[in-house]
Every structure is written in structure tokens, then in C-alpha cells.
Amino acid sequence: MANNQQTSRLAGKGIKKLQVKGSKSCNKAPARINEGSDEGPEKPAVKVDYRLLKSITDTMVNPISYKDKNGVFIGINKSYADHIFGLPEEEIIGHTLPGICTEFAESFNKRSTESRISFTDICREWDQSDMELLRSGENETHEQEVTLANGTTGVFLVNKSVIKNENREVLGLVTVLQEITELRLSEKALEESEERYRIVTEQTGQFLYDNNLEKNKLSLAGAVEEVFGYSKQEAMKFDLGDWIKHIHPGDREYVFNRFMQARRTGGRDRVEYRLRKKDGTYIDVEDTGTYLLNHNGEVYRVLGVVKDITEQKLIRKQLEESEEKYRSFIQNFKGIAFQLDENLNPEFVHGAVEEITGYSEEDFMSNRISWKDMVHPDDQSAILKKIMRIKNSPYAYNTEFEYRIKRKDGRVIRVSELYQKIPGKDGKPDKFQGAVYDITEKKDAEEALTEMKEARIKEIHHRIKNNLQVISSLLDLQAEKFEDEIVREAFRESQNRIISMALIHEELYQEKGTTTLNFAAYVQKLSDNLFKTYRLDHPGVSLLTNLQEDIFLDVDTAVPLGIVINELVSNSLKHAFPGKKSGEIQIRLSSRKESENRPDIIEHKRLEGPGLCVVVSDNGIGISENVDMENPDTLGLQLVSALIDQLDGELELKKDKGTEFIIRISKKEDF
Known part of the structure; x- marks a missing residue:
């Protein structure tokens, strides 16, 4: 349901940003569709079939009402009457909200x-808000908790829009309600799940970090104060530079080199160092970071866990001095601690052995069961390679890895293993020691949280796509009522713009766990749809596309750029080939990096920095010499100019050998 909220905000705010000729916004244009000219007979104004509109709104589940400028109800749909008031329509229409409340106060x-x-x-607050909007001529969107006529309580997104005539005089107010109860309940459940995960990290004496390298932003969560000494409010002001200053000077260069190496390769890295707390003392920490790559193969973000291992390192020292002390500690250990000889045979295995594996300590010590035989077959090869790499290393070695094991009862669980090599001194053999933890519940929680977020994102795109398709269908139904071809064409253009947006959300719905879409695939679908729309009028016109495949854009860039391509291709199909003349329309798409290596894709002026280049051209009769893209006189070209400005792009128009539009959009880094 959050998609309706997004759509309402676009309707209330986004359109106002789209400036057209004369500094008038689109929602300030005259309501008449057939506009007469100074010469020739005036065309009649469009007549709206209100009975059709009433029947359409009655099929909608969203409650809808319409008041005149005095606050009197002059129209409502069935959902509004039944669910909001629980009254017949005739007892609402013709009355003000305070009048209805007085009549049915009890x-x-x-x-x-x-x-x-x-x-x-609530009704009194609504009426005060409505009258203020009617006086000010403004629009409003907010959330409201409402008890419905059937006694249930719901949360609604309330969108109120003032209607004005062509003289900017207020005529009335339209209110549309969208129920978002289910969305709010889902968000609450997600917050509770995230809160439980936060509590778990705090209880284990660890804290998490999210280092956004692009924005130089460092976020910390979990047992920050317990480990680091700083409050969460103080830690929120930290950036990467502040963090490096807290690393012990003797460890700083080593940690920095490890960090830079991981940035070049990505993947996961684990490093130990001394960290200065707020009180000036140092603790030993284990920093395990996962380095995430963008589509260009560059590390843009690091997610990790910092654990205080001061006590753990002390235990290691005590282990060398007294194995008995280590045994006394391990009795209450929640994992499995082990020590192996130089041939990787167990010298001792202690801790929650039976709880995790189902086998006893004696089973392992007597070799009735081997740990490697418990490793899941799909993981055995990788784990064996890591262990042999540790064994053959001439130096001390610390590492951590995750894999699956099969318990005695046949159940498969996931474990995390800390593995350490202790080189022998004075001719003594090497030792190997470590610990194994059951992380099944943690992994299940992480996966469930990820799936929930992905499902929410997909549902949002799915609902936006469906709503846009409903609007397109309504426009199609209404267009059939008109015989005037100019009016029908206006409806068709509006449909194509809506379809261009719906295709984006359809593509995002198909993707899994991503907020970007393959723009080349989207442009191909968009252009194919446009050619189907105009095929009967221009059967001899063909489409040629040359699209770079690895360009991924987010919604904020893809939607306006998609509408621009829609307008330019539609313009060529309608005007470039009069009299059903044959011809060719080309669409070319390339990033700056690709265009440098492929001059056949973009032969024009190079981008000065990272960015995107789109070319839409045709070999038709050419655009009029009177067209000025700085001050275009058609709605389509006004849209193009305004949206390119919105994207901070530049537009170049070439009029020789047909018409060619070149769009360049610069970004901080390559697409």
C-alpha cells in the first residue's frame, strides 16, 4: 500500500516541479482539452459523462468525496458512503460535514x-482542514487513524486536492483515502524483528558497523558503549577518519594496508588490532568486514562486526601456560573449543559438544567420529583447502569461516569456526586451536529479514505498476467517448507516458533484491511498445537500437529519462514520416567509459566526466527550423526540456539529415 502513498506525493508535489512555458505548472493549465485559436471556428469544449465517472468511482475501493467551495458535499462514491460514514448517499450529498455530524452525533x-x-x-478536524485548504487553494496529504462504520479501526493516507477553473478560482475539493493499515502493521513487525536482532548483538558484546565509502559515513549499532565506551549519540558523529585515529599507532599502518588490500579485491577480511576506548585505555578487538562491490567491480561499502577479544587473547596466553585453567573456563563455554596436534588429531574437545553435534567428547577423542566426516559434502572441498593452507603456513595464522555440518540425528546446521595456528617454539611442533559456534538461528533470522525486505520492495513496485495500468485503462475507456482525433491522440500520449512509468516498475518487480534496473532492456520494451501503438499509421518505419547492456539506473533517474525517450520516439513516429513514408528511427545508449572504447556507439561530443549518453534520431523530413528547445511550444518538448533539467543533463539538437536529439547526463561515477 506504500505505493499509493508515493503516487499521491507525486501527484501533490512532483508535478509542480515540472515547469512549462510561461512559468505555469502542468496542474495549472486550463481544464478545457479542445482549445480554440484566434483564427477559424472555435472547437467545442469536451463534455464529461459524469454518470460514467460516477460508475467508475463506485467500483473503486478507495473512498472518494467531492465538496464545493463552501464545504458542501456534491459527490461521493459508494465506498465513502458505506465505509466512512455508514450512511446512504442522499443523507450526505447536499450537506456540510458539521451538519452531518450534528444530525448523527449520537x-x-x-x-x-x-x-x-x-x-x-475527527470529522470536525477534517472540516477545519478542508475549509482552510479551500481558502488557501493548497493541497495536503497526511495519515489518519479512522474507526469505520463497521467498528474496525484503520489507518488511511488522506490526499486532499483543490480543484480550480481556468481563472485560478477555487471550485471545490476532492478527497481520496487509501487504506495503509496492512503496511503499517508490516512495518511494525519489521521494526520488532530488527529490535530483537539489535538486542542479540548487544548481549553478545559485539557491535556492527556500516562504512559507506562513497558518502564517508560510518554507522554503528549494537554494544557500542559496552565495548567502545562512547554513547551511541557520540558514535553517530564518527567518520572513518575518526575511527582510524582510535587505532593504536603501532597497529595503524598494518590495519590500513589490510583495509586497502581488501578494497582492491572485495570479499571478506578479518583483522585484529588494539582500539582506544573513550577513557584512553586500549582493548584488543577482532574486526570482521565484508567488502561489497558495485556493478563496476569497485568496493563502495563495508559491513562488519567488531568484537572485544581482550579476554579471548588473555585466555590464549593462559592456555600455553596452563591447560587446566583453560578447561575450567571452557565448561561454561557455549561453543566447542578444540586443540589439535601437528597432524590435526584432537588433543582435547570441550564445551557444548553434544548440544551442537549430538556426539559426545569421547566420540571425537576416540576417533569414532571425525569432524571432517560431519562437514556437508558440498562444503568439504572448500573447508579442506582452507585448513591445509593454515597447516602449511610457516607463520601464525588466524581465520574464520562458515559451513554446514550434519548432526548425529541427521539435521543439518550452520556453524562458524575460528581457527588458529600456533607455531611451535624451540623445536616444538605446531599446535592448532579454535572454537566452533552454532549460528543456524542467526543465519535464519538474517535470511528472513532479507526476504521480508525484498518482498516489501517487490510488492511496492507491483502495486505501483498495477495502479498505473488501471489509470491507463481508464484513459483508454474515456478516449473511446470522443470522436475528435486530436482529443483521442492526447489520451494516447498520456497513456504512453503512464505505460513508460509502469514498465519501469514491472522491470523492478521482476528483479530480486535490487533497487536498480537494466536500462537497456527497459528501453527495448518501451520502444517496442511505441512501435506497436503507431504500427498501423507507419508500417514502413523500422527501429534500430544500439544499447549498452550493463547500464543500471535507479527509479529517480530511470523514470524521467524513460519519459524523455518516450516523447522523442513518439514525436518521430508522428511527425518525421508524413504520408506513410518509410524510414528509420535509431536509439543509442552508452556510458562514457563504453563510448570511449566504442566510437561506433556514440560519434558525438565526448562527455567531460563520468555519465550517460542517449541519442534518439530519425532520417525523416526533419524538425522545423523554428523549434527552440530553450522555449519549446509543445507539451511533449516542454516535458523533455524540463525533465532533462531535472536530471542536471544537457540536450543537443541536430537538424541536418533528419532530426537527432543527443542527451548527456553526468554523474559522480560511471553508470
Whole structure:
């Protein structure tokens, strides 16, 4: 349901940013579709079939109402009457909201929300808000908790839009409600799940970090104060530079070199160093970071865990001095601690052995069961290679890896193993020691959280796509009512713009766990759809595309750029080949990096920095010499100019040998 919220905000705010000729916004244009000219007979204004509109709104589940400028209801749909008021339409239309509340005060006062606000009070607040909007001529969107006529309580997104005539005079107010109760419940459940995960990290004496290298932003969560000494509020002000200053000077160069090496290769890295706390003392920490790569193969973000291992390192020292002390500690250990000889045979195995594996300590010490035989077959090869790399190393070696094991009862669980090589001194053989933890529940929680987030994102794109398709269908139904070809063409252009946006959300819905889409695939679908739309009028016109495949864009860039391509291709199909003349339309797409290596893709002026280049051209009769892209006189070209400005791009128009539009969009880094 969050998609409706996004759509409402676009309708209330986004369109206002789209400036057209004369500094008038699109929602300030006259309501008449057939606009007469100074010469020739005036065309009649479009007549709206209100019975059709009423039947359409009655099929919608969203409650909808319409008031005149005095606050009197002059129109509502069935959902509004039945679910919001629980009254027949005739008892609402022709009355003001305070009048209806007075008439039915007794029944309305019995309805109260979970926050103890009566329905009558809510109606009074609504009326005050409505009258203020009618006076100011502004629009408003907010959330409201409402007890419905059937006694249930719901959360609604309320969108109120003032309607004005061509003289900018207020005519009335339209209110549309969208229920978002389910969305809010889902968000609450997600917050509770995240809170439980936070508590787990705090209880284990670890804290998490998220280092965004692109924004130089460092975020910390978990047992920050317990380990680091700083409060979470103080830690929120840290950046990477502040963190490096807290590393012991003797470890700083080593840690920095490890960090830079991991940035070049990506993957996972584990490093130990001394960290200065707020009180000036140093602790030993284990920093395990995962280095994430973008689509260019560059590390842009590091996610990791910092654990205080001061006590753990002390235990290692005590282990060398007294194995008995180590045994006394390990009795309450929640994992499995082990020590192996130079041939990797167990010298001791202690801890939660039976709880994790189902086997006893004696099973392993007597070789009735070998640990490697418990490793899942799909993981055995990789784990064996890591162990042999540790064994053959001439130096001390610390590492950590995760894999699956099969318990005695046949159940497969996931474990994390800390593995350390202790080189022998004075001719003594090497020793190997470490610990194994059951991380099955942690991994299951992480996967469930990831799946929940992915499902929410997919659902949002799916609902936006469906809503846009409904709007397109309504435009199609309404267009059939008109015989005037100019009006029908206006409806068709609006449909194509909506379809261009719907295709983006359809592509994002198909992707898994991503907020970007393959723009080349989207452009191909968009252009194919446009050619199907205009195929009967231009059967001899063909499409040629040359699109770089590895360009991925987010919604904020893809939507306006998609509309621009839609307008330019539509313009060529409508005007470049009069009299059903044959011809060719080309669309070319390339990033700056690719265009440097492929002059056949973009032969024009090179981008001065990282960015994207789109070329839409045709070999038709050419665009009029009077067209000025700085001040275009058609809605389509006004849209193109405004949207390119929105993207901080530049537009070049060439009029020789047909028409060619070249769009360049610069970004901080290559697409």
C-alpha cells in the first residue's frame, strides 16, 4: 500500500516541479482539452459523462468525496458512503460535514479510534482542514487513524486536492483515502524483528558497523558503549577518519594496508588490532568486514562486526601456560573449543559438544567420529583447502569461516569456526586451536529479514505498476467517448507516458533484491511498445537500437529519462514520416567509459566526466527550423526540456539529415 502513498506525493508535489512555458505548472493549465485559436471556428469544449465517472468511482475501493467551495458535499462514491460514514448517499450529498455530524452525533460519538479520538472530533478536524485548504487553494496529504462504520479501526493516507477553473478560482475539493493499515502493521513487525536482532548483538558484546565509502559515513549499532565506551549519540558523529585515529599507532599502518588490500579485491577480511576506548585505555578487538562491490567491480561499502577479544587473547596466553585453567573456563563455554596436534588429531574437545553435534567428547577423542566426516559434502572441498593452507603456513595464522555440518540425528546446521595456528617454539611442533559456534538461528533470522525486505520492495513496485495500468485503462475507456482525433491522440500520449512509468516498475518487480534496473532492456520494451501503438499509421518505419547492456539506473533517474525517450520516439513516429513514408528511427545508449572504447556507439561530443549518453534520431523530413528547445511550444518538448533539467543533463539538437536529439547526463561515477 506504500505505493499509493508515493503516487499521491507525486501527484501533490512532483508535478509542480515540472515547469512549462510561461512559468505555469502542468496542474495549472486550463481544464478545457479542445482549445480554440484566434483564427477559424472555435472547437467545442469536451463534455464529461459524469454518470460514467460516477460508475467508475463506485467500483473503486478507495473512498472518494467531492465538496464545493463552501464545504458542501456534491459527490461521493459508494465506498465513502458505506465505509466512512455508514450512511446512504442522499443523507450526505447536499450537506456540510458539521451538519452531518450534528444530525448523527449520537451514533458518531460511539465510534472512537484506538487513540480514544471520537469520530465526531475527527470529522470536525477534517472540516477545519478542508475549509482552510479551500481558502488557501493548497493541497495536503497526511495519515489518519479512522474507526469505520463497521467498528474496525484503520489507518488511511488522506490526499486532499483543490480543484480550480481556468481563472485560478477555487471550485471545490476532492478527497481520496487509501487504506495503509496492512503496511503499517508490516512495518511494525519489521521494526520488532530488527529490535530483537539489535538486542542479540548487544548481549553478545559485539557491535556492527556500516562504512559507506562513497558518502564517508560510518554507522554503528549494537554494544557500542559496552565495548567502545562512547554513547551511541557520540558514535553517530564518527567518520572513518575518526575511527582510524582510535587505532593504536603501532597497529595503524598494518590495519590500513589490510583495509586497502581488501578494497582492491572485495570479499571478506578479518583483522585484529588494539582500539582506544573513550577513557584512553586500549582493548584488543577482532574486526570482521565484508567488502561489497558495485556493478563496476569497485568496493563502495563495508559491513562488519567488531568484537572485544581482550579476554579471548588473555585466555590464549593462559592456555600455553596452563591447560587446566583453560578447561575450567571452557565448561561454561557455549561453543566447542578444540586443540589439535601437528597432524590435526584432537588433543582435547570441550564445551557444548553434544548440544551442537549430538556426539559426545569421547566420540571425537576416540576417533569414532571425525569432524571432517560431519562437514556437508558440498562444503568439504572448500573447508579442506582452507585448513591445509593454515597447516602449511610457516607463520601464525588466524581465520574464520562458515559451513554446514550434519548432526548425529541427521539435521543439518550452520556453524562458524575460528581457527588458529600456533607455531611451535624451540623445536616444538605446531599446535592448532579454535572454537566452533552454532549460528543456524542467526543465519535464519538474517535470511528472513532479507526476504521480508525484498518482498516489501517487490510488492511496492507491483502495486505501483498495477495502479498505473488501471489509470491507463481508464484513459483508454474515456478516449473511446470522443470522436475528435486530436482529443483521442492526447489520451494516447498520456497513456504512453503512464505505460513508460509502469514498465519501469514491472522491470523492478521482476528483479530480486535490487533497487536498480537494466536500462537497456527497459528501453527495448518501451520502444517496442511505441512501435506497436503507431504500427498501423507507419508500417514502413523500422527501429534500430544500439544499447549498452550493463547500464543500471535507479527509479529517480530511470523514470524521467524513460519519459524523455518516450516523447522523442513518439514525436518521430508522428511527425518525421508524413504520408506513410518509410524510414528509420535509431536509439543509442552508452556510458562514457563504453563510448570511449566504442566510437561506433556514440560519434558525438565526448562527455567531460563520468555519465550517460542517449541519442534518439530519425532520417525523416526533419524538425522545423523554428523549434527552440530553450522555449519549446509543445507539451511533449516542454516535458523533455524540463525533465532533462531535472536530471542536471544537457540536450543537443541536430537538424541536418533528419532530426537527432543527443542527451548527456553526468554523474559522480560511471553508470
